[in-house]
Amino acid sequence: MEQEARPDPITEAALRSLKDIAVPQPVSWIPQTWGWMALALILLAAILLWALVLYRRWRRNAYRREALRLLDEIADDFRRQQTRDGAGARLGELLKRTALAAWPRKTIAAMSGTDWIDFLSANQGSDIGESLKSYLNDLEYRSGATPSADATNDLLRDARRWIERHHVSA
Template identity: 40%
Template sequence: MNPDPASLENLRDLALPPPVPLWPPAPGWSILAAGLAAASLVAGWRSWRRYRANAYRREARRQLDAIARRVEAGRCAGAASELAVVLKRTALAAYPRSAVASLTGPAWLGFLDRTGRTTAFTDGAARGIAEWTFAGDRAVPAAALKAALRDARAWVRAHGRWDGRSEGTDRC
């Protein structure tokens, strides 16, 4: 070593710090991961609840498909009354019994139109459902029955759930 402090011989290489480790991550990444995990759990829980809440719709679609297969095969006897039963059961699953159970005829069809946001049940091919239910073995036109099935499927898919408000009834 040279005693002269300005001598280049006294210079040493720079001491480099060790490389930055990948683990443990900075606290922000842990917070972000926890937030994403919580959001995923909430989204999964809501999806599961929605799936379970719509079980009645899936069952109604299965029953309507079975009726449609019978109609396509030419076995229309009783299909109209079964269609009405499926619609009533579906409505009872989605709305309070007090708002649905007593409805018949035009009031029932109006309820279906109002809740399905359509006019297919009062003005369309499905308006015959109220009479067909009590037709017994009298022949219901297959074309009208197919159109009513189409409208019923659309109602099952699109009707809104009961939100706690009155459905226009004058009851206390």
């Protein structure tokens, strides 16, 4: 058998006196200067402010989303023969309720006829559409008036456009 080589005593003493390598601390990911920290805080504040603005806008437009949902129900009522007669009155009521949600009651509640139509046109920024104008005039004097199928599509399109685009000043 082969004999195992034994290191000399000086080498053994030297090996025993060795210590592990000292590993440095890991490099931190935190920015080392205050400028980067300040920039990060400003960026975080800007993102939070932007999120707050979007949330407030979303909350402020809740009445529009509700009105559009009700408009879809009214459109379904116009398509069904059984509920077609009542859908026209509900459309006028929906426009008035939408306006009441956005403007003071004193301003909206007393409006009717051409004043109401002029108000709707003025706050959309453009004309509200001939079909909606004529229907609102007819609705005031002939409450049982039911538009034709073609006129119904134009009427619902104009009502949807007003609900989506009307401007409420601050």
